[in-house]
Amino acid sequence: MSKTSIERYNFDFDESLIAQYPAEKRDESRLLIVDRKEQRLLDKKFKDIIDFFDENMFLVVNNTKVLNARFYAKKESGKTVELFLLEQIDDKRFKALLGGKWKKEGYLYIENYKIFVSSRDDEGLVYVDFLENDPFQMMERYGHVPLPPYIKREDKEIDKERYNTVFSKKVGSVAAPAAGLHFTDELFDALRKKGVEIFEITLNVGLGTFRPVKSEYIEDHKMHKESYSIDKSVAERINFLKLQGKKLVAVGTTVVRALESSTNNDGKLMPAENAYTDLFIKEGYKFKMVDMLITNFHLPKSTLFILVCAFGGYDLMKKAYRYAVESRFRFFSYGDAMFIM
Structure with missing residues (x-):
């Protein structure tokens, strides 16, 4: 065929x-x-x-x-990276996209809260573990609306x-x-x-x-x-x-x-x-x-x-x-x- x-x-x-x-x-x-x-x-x-x-x-x-699935998180170095949660694995774990360079596992910070991020898998995705907090409360408080990549602006209240x-x-x-x-x-x-x-x-x-x-x-x-x-x-x-x-x-x-x-x-x-x-x-x-x-x-x-x-x-x-x-x-x-x- x-x-x-x-x-x-x-x-x-x-x-x-x-x-x-x-x-x-x-x-x-x-x-x-x-x-x-x-x-x-x-x-x-x-x-x-x-x-x-x-x-x-x-x-x-x-x-x-x-979900308000987009976060701006900080590396240990203080550099800001974009984190986009894609799929819930369990109560505390999500599969996610992570912007910038990231070679090995380590910690990121959303405000003062620490999360653990795995190294990238074969698809270029990471696993995110919310160690201290409920991820949905974190999304409600600190997450941004995940506008599609073709909308070339930051999310707003509307x-x-x-x-x-x-x-x-x-x-x-x-x-x-x-x-x-x-x-x-x-x-x-x-x-x-x-x-x-x-x-x-x-x-x-x-x-x-x-x-x-x-x-x-x-x-x-x-x-x-x-x-x-x-x-x-x-x-x-x-x-x-x-x-x-x-x-x-x-x-x-x-x-x-x-x-x-x-x-x-x-x-x-x-x-x-x-x-x-x-x-x-x-x-x-x-x-x-x-x-x-x-x-x-x-x-x-x-x-x-x-x-x-x-x-x-x-x-x-x-x-x-x-x-x-x-x-x-x-x-x-x-x-x-x-x-x-």
């Missing part, structure tokens, strides 16, 4: 389109409606999404909450609220499930009045979501693992609604990956608790659970853009992205959204 070049998923892109701040109001961001049946595009505001829902649709969101969704609950992510950032409580109320049920699942977004595909062929790319959970009652209700012929709208690629990973070959969604997925969705994948997708605009040559092409159809997605670039839609976490119907 021939392999697919990553260049297939490249597109002309202007870096000035990367949103550095959120829209003034969550639902005032722009929305591109992508109608697969009619092969057409509609340019709207996100709050207009309500007009495209009816009682035959239901919504699934990711209720993960972003980010504590706006880099989380209004429905965020379960702490565990180092990046926001961006498609959910556009929703407001008022929008949810309006959807419920139209008979649209809303369900929550959890997928903890890892830093791997930002890693570019470095291999020449997409089949050679190793997907990162992310943990997810789906309550039994949620899985049962979703299965019931699907049997009724109702359409599932996934809010974000994280929801797609969790749902598709937990759906068996008979099309039945199975509950999950702290399961892991490294599902890489690409063209040719047969979607078993998700019918429609709300998502932000993604990086060229990324696994997220590859997923979107698999879902919406390659030609239509290239057309939609071309329109988005030409029309100056804002891209990435704080950017605008697309509804693939």
Whole structure:
């Protein structure tokens, strides 16, 4: 079987389109409606999404909450380094990225608190042991919002609220499930009045979501693992609604990956608790659970853009992205959204 070049998923892109701040109001961001049946595009505001829902649709969101996972720590020498917690190992230990030179294990200091840091592993990551304090209290007190690397500024007070969704609950992510950032409580109320049920699942977004595909062929790319959970009652209700012929709208690629990973070959969604997925969705994948997708605009040559092409159809997605670039839609976490119907 021939392999697919990553260049297939490249597109002309202007870096000035990367949103550095959120829209003034969550639902005032722009929305591109992508109608697969009619092969057409509609340019709207996100709050207009309500007009495209009816009682035959239901919504699934990711209720993960972003950790204040970035610290500025000091070496024994007094030099400041950046420490980015990626994954919790146990109550006191995390896997992390560490900036600057670091050859052997030793101590770092966050304010006056001492933490122990291992030497780098084969992936260039370190293990951090919080010796004296609860790491979550430390994050709350001294941690910074882990804005993505393409947001070229320091985090601010506004980010504590706006880099989380209004429905965020379960702490565990180092990046926001961006498609959910556009929703407001008022929008949810309006959807419920139209008979649209809303369900929550959890997928903890890892830093791997930002890693570019470095291999020449997409089949050679190793997907990162992310943990997810789906309550039994949620899985049962979703299965019931699907049997009724109702359409599932996934809010974000994280929801797609969790749902598709937990759906068996008979099309039945199975509950999950702290399961892991490294599902890489690409063209040719047969979607078993998700019918429609709300998502932000993604990086060229990324696994997220590859997923979107698999879902919406390659030609239509290239057309939609071309329109988005030409029309100056804002891209990435704080950017605008697309509804693939």
